[in-house]
Amino acid sequence: MVTLLALSSAYASGGYDFNLPNVQWHVLETEHFYFHWPESTLAPTDEHWFTTEESAERLAQIAELQYAKVCSQFNYFPTEKTHILLYDQTEGWQGDGFAIAEMDFIGFGMNWGPIFRERGRAESLSDTFTHEFSHVISLKAYLPYSEDLTGFQAGGLLEDEEWLRRWGLHPKPSVNFDVATDLTMSAHTPFWWAEGGAEYWSHQAGENKWGSSRDAFLRMTVLEDRLPSEAEWTSRVHTEGMEGERGYNNGYAFNLWLKDRFDRDVVSAMATISHDHFHWSWDAVVKQATGEDMHTLHEAWKADLTAHYLKQRNRTEAGGLVAGHELAMTQPAYEKGGPDWDKLSWNAKKEELDQEGEAWYQTGAISPDEQFFTWFESGQLLQKIKPGEWGPVSGYRPWKPDSTRAAWNDVHPEGYPDGAEMRPDFSPDSTKLLVTGTEGHVPDALAALGLYHDPGNHWPVLEVCSWTEKKDDLHVTCDDLPNTVRATEGAYSPDGKSIAFIRYGDGTQDLWTVSADGSDPKRLSDWGDGTQMNGIDWSPDGRFLLTSLFQDHDADLWLYEVATATWTPLTRSEADEFDPIFDAHGRVWFASDRAGDAPDYGKFDIYTLDLATREVRQQTNVLGGAYAPVPSAEGHLFYTGVTGHGFRNFAVNAKELKDVVVDYVGVCPVAGCDAPPYVAPVLPEVRALSVAPSPKNTLQPFSAWPSLRLSDKNVELGAGAILADYTEKHYLGFDFSVGKDTYLSLDYTNDMFWPTIDVGYSRYAYKSAYSYQDDLDGLPATTGDTYTVDLKYEQVSDDAWLYVSRYLNDTLWLMVGADADRYAFRETGDGAHWAPYVLNAGVGVMAEWDTSGFNQDGWINPQGGRHVTVALDRRFTRLLDNDLAGAVVDDGQRMDKYGFSRVQVDWSEFIAIAGRHTLQLDFTAGYIDKNVMGWDEFIAGGKHPYDWGSGTIGNNVQFAGFEGWSLYGETMLMANASYRIPLARDLNLKTGPVYTESVYLQAFGTAGNVWSYRVEGPSHLEGYSVVPDADGSVRREIPFLDYASKNSVAGRKNYVLNDVGLELRVRQMIWDDWDWDSFLKVAYGFQPTAGYGDVNADLIQSAVARDAKSELSTEVEPPTLRVYLGLGTGW
Amino acid sequence: MWPLPLVLLLLDPASAGVFGDKTMRGDWRPDVASELVLPRGRWVLDLTAATRASTEVRGAFGIPAPYDDAVFRTSTFTIGVETGLSDRTTLYLRAPWVDHHLTNGLGANIRTTALGDAHSGVRFQPWVGRAHALAFGVDLKSPSGLEWPANTRGGDAHTEGFLTGTGTTNVSVATLGRVRAGESFAFDGRVAYTHKFASVVGYVVEIGGFGDGWLKPGDEFRGDLAVTEQLDDHVSVRLSGTARYVGSYLVGVSGPGVTKLELYWLGSEEPYTYDDGTVGTIETDPSGWFVDAAAHVTVTPSKHVVLSADASASMLGADGRFFTHLGLEEFSPAPGLTLGASGAVRW
Known part of the structure; x- marks a missing residue:
């Protein structure tokens, strides 16, 4: 870490996606702060030379003056110093700032950018600093737990029908039921307190003011009925752009109003209340601080605002309005007015306006x-x-x-x-x-x-x-x-x-x-x-x-x-x-x-x-x-x-x-004003006091994230932790979990150059207990002589990777990388010895093109645009132990050392239909250029989004009607169509910490298959494997012309697999800001399927070959109703 | 080993930015005055070593019987991480590395070193800052240890290696209390119940050797008592005792001829000579009481460093033979004197 820091001292970053060249950081330490100020290493005559020396001098003076003014509002005076990064490289980063309280971290652009008409002109350095420092102190003061642990993630997944049976449930017909939940416990505040509060506290500190610009914004918000509802205002949903600024503006006003109403600083008092006990909802904090519930306060505030601004309107109108006419491309929806418009909620109005291009x-x-x-x-x-x-x-x-x-x-x-x-x-x-x-x-x-x-x-x-x-x-x-x-x-x-x-x-x-x-x-x-x-x-x-x-x-x-x-x-x-x-x-x-x-x-x-x-x-x-x-x-x-x-x-x-x-007071006469000229304050000299970056002054505080994951078969407790620096974009991540399985990961990410470099290592040891069904005489025709054996073993995978990636633009992401994995095995008789059995390595390139703005976790109904991924790999597999690897003959060919190429294309189109309906079309195609072992093949089947692993099919609805991880092959073609309709939008339902926004229903269906290789012609058995008697009788199955032999059961050939289903999606937020999206999905695959091992996922594997010419299992997964439920897992 | 650079960072003043003190952190107090949970925001990284050389095994009825000339040394090196999540809640994780080493006069020299079963959990103290303290805890023992015998032939005659984990999961709930007597004395007590889940494990004895089968370890009741005297701000001493009752094991093996798996009691009937001289059989059972006593001394030279040493002795135990040859200390602790030392850095 120290070495890497030294290597990268010529780069500078922070608020930027990556470091910018030709920049040297300087670090100034004062009584309560570290100031990291950058300066160009170019010649001062170069047009792109810059320095932040004077900004640092001004800011150092401002910050130390503001320290007590902000801290005293919370009676919280941190002994740890806050790191302030001055960004001035001007790659589109102006007039903005951020604060990460737990990291003692403030960053903001020294260049204030264009005039901020929503707020009016302010002294940029002092106003922005005080706002961000207010965040740091308020979010330290309100935390009910340690700053070092920024949350706690708990979740669990119960899969398949097996867990139902263990609990004595035997639904008829058989139902495959995957249910999961994921919940991140985190301290939280609503937008109006966090951002409106920062405006308020900087106001209290004397560096912010409720000026004419802010008043105009709020006045028109009130007079044109654009105040968000109480529930809408709690969450940051829909608060990007202007609505984000409306959140700041309204929160600022509300906090000022609270102070006036109660004649004391109840806003700051909320931090102390939150600090003492965790609250499930901030409304409880408000109630405790004010004695009144949030709804009552919000209604009273709105009533006061309305009365106040109606009075202003009347007075302005009395003077005769002179406003002219708006130059609009179309008539704005709000101007149409009328009862139908008035009945719409704030969000609904916003969406109507968005439809018409509110800009x-x-x-x-x-x-x-x-x-x-x-x-x-x-x-x-x-x-x-x-x-x-x-x-x-x-x-x-x-x-x-x-x-x-x-x-x-x-x-x-x-x-x-x-x-x-x-x-x-x-x-x-x-x-x-x-x-x-x-x-x-x-x-x-x-x-x-x-x-x-x-x-x-x-x-x-x-x-x-x-x-x-x-x-x-x-x-x-x-x-x-x-x-x-x-x-x-x-x-x-x-x-x-x-x-x-x-x-x-x-x-x-x-x-x-x-x-x-x-x-x-x-x-x-x-x-x-x-x-x-x-x-x-x-x-x-x-x-x-x-x-x-x-x-x-x-x-x-x-x-x-x-x-x-x-x-x-x-x-x-x-x-x-x-x-x-x-x-x-x-x-x-x-x-x-x-x-x-x-x-x-x-x-x-x-x-x-x-x-x-x-x-x-x-x-x-x-x-x-x-x-x-x-x-x-x-x-x-x-x-x-x-x-x-x-x-x-x-x-x-x-x-x-x-x-x-x-009569304009303050206009200078022709002879001139006699007002004294502005004299700027004398600033301290910082260059001589600054030092070069070092681990001591640039490393961020330690931060960890505990996690708990439950399943029917496992309990895993662990944590993630990160060490990072403030200026040079080094991130050293460490993850572990301990349970039946143990996981350890070390990952180093470097953003000092414009591509992101990620190198890491992980070790995952997992124990598995399953049952193995055998037949004493080996003849499926005879019954009564089968028995079950319970088995347990342990495998470990060691993985190392190096990826280089970059967003080429807003829609295109490119990654090249290499990885290598080694798998080993042990069981009774092995003691501590691991027996390695497979080495797998590859290099590849992947591109992702997204014009939909679609974020799988964040959006319930992407409309318009497309999402395309293309992945190309060249991989190598070498079996180190043929016995442990299961077989060296698979699909008729001996395979203990081979290389192969693989390409996969996923294409999704989000076609907007009237009324917020969406037709989504997904196409997936994959091709592996030769016969490979099962684990290298494409693997398809329904998956719960909470599941982890590297499934071929993503967390959507493709083949949700079939058992997960059940369809194998070297050629994959499938198409999926989904039609989504809104059931309820703009619900704006706030229940405790959960904000429910909308509910969608989608119907979907998939058609396609995964094809492999098969033996045709004379063959014989070696163990469970089929081996052709002559070379050349193993051939690739041709999609649609051939049936997929692996997933076809005896007597029924699966040329094409089909499924249909319904999914209910619920868009929710929890803890004000966290996505907490839920779904219920029901799917049904029409064909029975077969394949390797535990095909029917009852945790009992059949040892009997499917037929005399196959190494595949006799197990059959009949058409089964599959139910997936996710609470807070996304979809 | 990953903790080493962490420790170096902690002790290196240059790393103050990473582990430097923060206002949100609660204050450290001397042992007796401390709560049952860590002060908020505090971290403890604890490295503990303990070793015991045992020359006996508890046989029928838990009576220690000497090995012929064997010495079974079991040592653990445990890394513990503990943090005060809030004023009232502490999270912890302890991962042991276990070393079992058996030597005897016949030249046997069998050694296994591997990760043991990790413990993690949470302690919650509803009320803090009071004269006395009450807390509740939940502990999860994960089967992260080595559970594979080194060969498939059962019995101590074929021992080629030891296990460091049981392959089974435990969940414990506990109530802890601390009564303070002035500034110098504190009395600690804990009662706990541990449920042990059944699991398939690879060392259930089959005919002719080890094999996979079901094991349901017996649940445990446990009670602890301790008295601590704070000699000064830096030194405290403690005497403690632990008693636990361990239930019987159930095992079951599936396979040819087994149409329905049923777990059965893992006891045995053994020849026994009664007081009147008659010879018969008697059931021996691995269930029973285990009682240990221990003495500890803790030195806190600075608020960031804690050093301690302890010695504990097994005073009473039940029949430990069933898993002794596997080195499974949770099931069959070898009797003897255990010496331990630990060093912790905390911030």
């Missing part, structure tokens, strides 16, 4: 010639506006739902998220568009396959896009603008020759210019103090640059005179002024949350400022919030408005603008 349409901009409109959705979009369609300014939607004339295209196919809230800018001649994107353009074909990789060179950059028109389509191409790496927003000069832009570097944004071709970069500011900038524009005469500077918790408008390199404030107000932009007449348009008509709350509206007179006019009066104004040449206004459904583009006709002069 954020924002930061729209109009070209100077008013021919093109661009905006950000999931990528940058561009649309040509044709005459007659330009409706918003005259009161109509610009794009009718059935319009085919409108052309649009994705400017940036990769959908760079940083552009999400940055205003794009058209060139003065309306032929180019300046957007923020990601450097490095990859040919589409290579990008789709993920065959292009250049780690460390995917930083934000300005891109210049141009387009051509073809019929009703726009073909857009974009090129990186040189010398603009880490740019966040840019603007063309009036003459189109220069571009001004905002650039991030080490915790501060600065102003730069560059020529339109990217040459001649000039740095115009060097704040070096954490200044954040937003909005950039040139004055019409090209003399000034206009922007908003956020310093010392406040955003103001500033002018920069290019010729004199002087900064002049336009405002020094208590309000936040954002998104400034000039119109053609030199007026400044901007968004401000100035408290105007409603002095008790701020609300973002659009204002104009006349630079000559300093007169300010209010142009909008919206209900939610208005941001990012873009005035057209004719004086119409485009802006981004917040709704209860996300951000949308709005337009206001020039004639409809409010255009009222307001």
Whole structure:
């Protein structure tokens, strides 16, 4: 471990999937923290050089100041130091953070990314740090058990009809019943307490505030009936994207409301209550902390919110709403309204909105010639506006739902998220568009396959896009603008020759210019103090640059005179002024949350400022919030408005603008403001105090995970444990279990390079007791002379592997690897001696292509897309002990040393049908190029998802109607069709710790078979094996033309096997966040089957050959009803 | 061996990041003052060695009878891991490596070393921080040990190796109590019941040798008493006694002629001379009482290290002959003095 750490010191990672090159970590230790700050090893003149030195200096100061403020809220002052990783390599990791309390681990991007309009501007370092540190302390303080054990997994599986018989149950007809459960015991909190709490505690610590942006979000959520129900809010289901932020927002508000209602910090008190005793549901914690049940509180909170925001609405409306019209592609479902809509649950509404593509349409901009409109959705979009369609300014939607004339295209196919809230800018001649994107353009074909990789060179950059028109389509191409790496927003000069832009570097944004071709970069500011900038524009005469500077918790408008390199404030107000932009007449348009008509709350509206007179006019009066104004040449206004459904583009006709002069406190007179300039705090020097990474300062705390697994035949107790480091992505995993079987595994994973490298070893010793049925005279025809012998033996497998894998892109995963296994045996008479009998080794490659977003554990009904896996192996088998291996003759051939190739393809299509119905088609094909021993063949049959092992068939419904592990052969072809329908959706049923979301029913059927080799022609028996008398009489069975001899019983030839079944799927969560999906499946296979050994799975093996020409068992598995039940096991 | 680097990491100050102290962890207390469960978040990695050289075997009625000139030494090296899951709950696992070694004057030198049967379990103490303590425990003994005789010929005359596991599973439930008398004395008691599950094992005696068959070991009742004196913050001494009643074994062998498997009692009828001189037979039975006594001394030089030594002696036992030749200590403990020592690191 130590050696590996030393080897990898030139790499850096953490929040990234893999390490990035050319990075050196430094470690600073303070009284309560370790700060791991990275720095580029490139030359400082290199465009990709970076450092986080100043960020570390600021953060060290902030963190030590915040330590007591956060800890005191819980009266929990950890003696262990928290490790804080500063990520600044900017591979798409911005404005985000995470905390793992048990690991004393915080990581977050130093670059705050685009303006976070849902929350408003904040001091990024202190706000993010305090939020994440609040997680660490609250989740330490609330834990009712040791931090070293992050959970306890318990489960069990009872298989086959055998266990029923042992319990004296003999269902007629025989039923094969596999039942399992899996439950992870874990401490837990609801979303509103964990994330809303972190917002609340950072608020209590003085680093967060409930500002105008948050209020607008909640206001519109309430007024547009988008508050989640109590049950929905508990879980994180459906909380990705905007709904995730709604969870933060609502939780923050609820926690503030709780404090007000009870006039004490009941929110923090919940941590202590949880710490003292494990609670099955957080509702019990709430009850204990407040004396009121969660439902009562939630209803009261909603009532208070509704009254509060209705009052605000009334007041705003009294001033005359000026909001314009939404620029929607289609009419939003929520606007349709009506009783049917109102009756829908929150989730149901969300799904309806999703169906119609609920997305954020924002930061729209109009070209100077008013021919093109661009905006950000999931990528940058561009649309040509044709005459007659330009409706918003005259009161109509610009794009009718059935319009085919409108052309649009994705400017940036990769959908760079940083552009999400940055205003794009058209060139003065309306032929180019300046957007923020990601450097490095990859040919589409290579990008789709993920065959292009250049780690460390995917930083934000300005891109210049141009387009051509073809019929009703726009073909857009974009090129990186040189010398603009880490740019966040840019603007063309009036003459189109220069571009001004905002650039991030080490915790501060600065102003730069560059020529339109990217040459001649000039740095115009060097704040070096954490200044954040937003909005950039040139004055019409090209003399000034206009922007908003956020310093010392406040955003103001500033002018920069290019010729004199002087900064002049336009405002020094208590309000936040954002998104400034000039119109053609030199007026400044901007968004401000100035408290105007409603002095008790701020609300973002659009204002104009006349630079000559300093007169300010209010142009909008919206209900939610208005941001990012873009005035057209004719004086119409485009802006981004917040709704209860996300951000949308709005337009206001020039004639409809409010255009009222307001007394704007804080606007600087022409003579200038006399407010003192912002003075940044003096920072400590960290470089000299920092040291290089070492095992002492980079190893994470020990963490283990106990487990209990029960079956009808076994009890196994064990644990998994992991040792890892913070910065270099080494993971050393250790797993063991002890029971009748013993298991030990050591696994080392390395993510320091872009492919993941996994090397490991495991040893699994398993004892098996079974019964063996024999016949005294060996003649099946005679009865009464058969007897049963109970036997026991022990086998061990030693496995070693090396895998190298990588996600080539979001949908394609590739793995190459090698493994080797050795099997040994012992029984009575062997003592401690193991007798090895088989060596098996192979190399292979596997690819997985998934366009369905399907996660087998997480999604009940994948719709659309496909899931394809292709595996190709070259393997070698050598028998070390022919007797122990069972036979050297199998399927008629002597096989004690052989190599073979194997290919398997699994293809699933998820075809969406109306009404959430899904038709799923699965195809499986496998081919082994020669005759091999049974254990190397494909093995099919129904399996419970809780079962472990390397079955050929996955945990779905293929051949669920047949006994597991019962169908063998070298050729496999099968097709499966399933049809899923929702029985109940959006149940939103919360029962104790379990949240039930939906129930689906699916009917399925499988057809296919597994074919092997057979002996044809003269043969003789050697023991139980059939050996051909002459070479060449062993032949491969041809699918469908031949019956599958192995699984066919005497007198009935199985050319094709068929089964049908029904499955009930229940989508559930437990402990707020854990998937706990359940199912009940019934399947029936129509054909009787035969095969090796214990075919009918009654744990009694027949020793009698099936017929005179076969080494296979006489046992027959008749068509049997198979029932599978899984509670919390997934499906 | 995997614990070694772990121990080195524990003792290496450079590894403080991995095993460094945390606020969530409860405080260590001296022996007498400690609870019956570990403080929350605490870990103990315990390495214990014990050895006994036995020159006797308990024969009929449990009366020790000397081997001719044989010495049977059984030694165990046990790795134990214990952790305080919560303030009230402790999880533990103990995996023994067992070494059986038989020598005699005829030159026999038979030795087997292998993993033994592991124990794992949980202790739960509903109330903590009180003057006296009460806890409950569940223990699982897993058949992880070696259960294969080294040949198929039965009887001690054909011994070529020993077993280190019974092949059977036990589940025990226990109630533990601690009564403290001042700061120096504590009295500990435990009562436990162990159910032993039937299983197919490879050493059931058949005609002519070992073979597979069913074994249902007898269930056990067990009681322990101990008194501990805390001499100072670092040293404590303890005297303890254990009594357990072991039930009879049942065995059954399937095979030709057996149409229905039935388990039968594993006792025997042996010749016996009564007090009046008459000669008859009497049933001998492996069931009966086993009583041991032990003395312990524990030294805690630092809060991270615990050293202890103990000696225990078998005072009373039942007929142990049935599995003695297999070295199965759970069934047939050889009498004698057992000396043990352990070292534990804890954090």
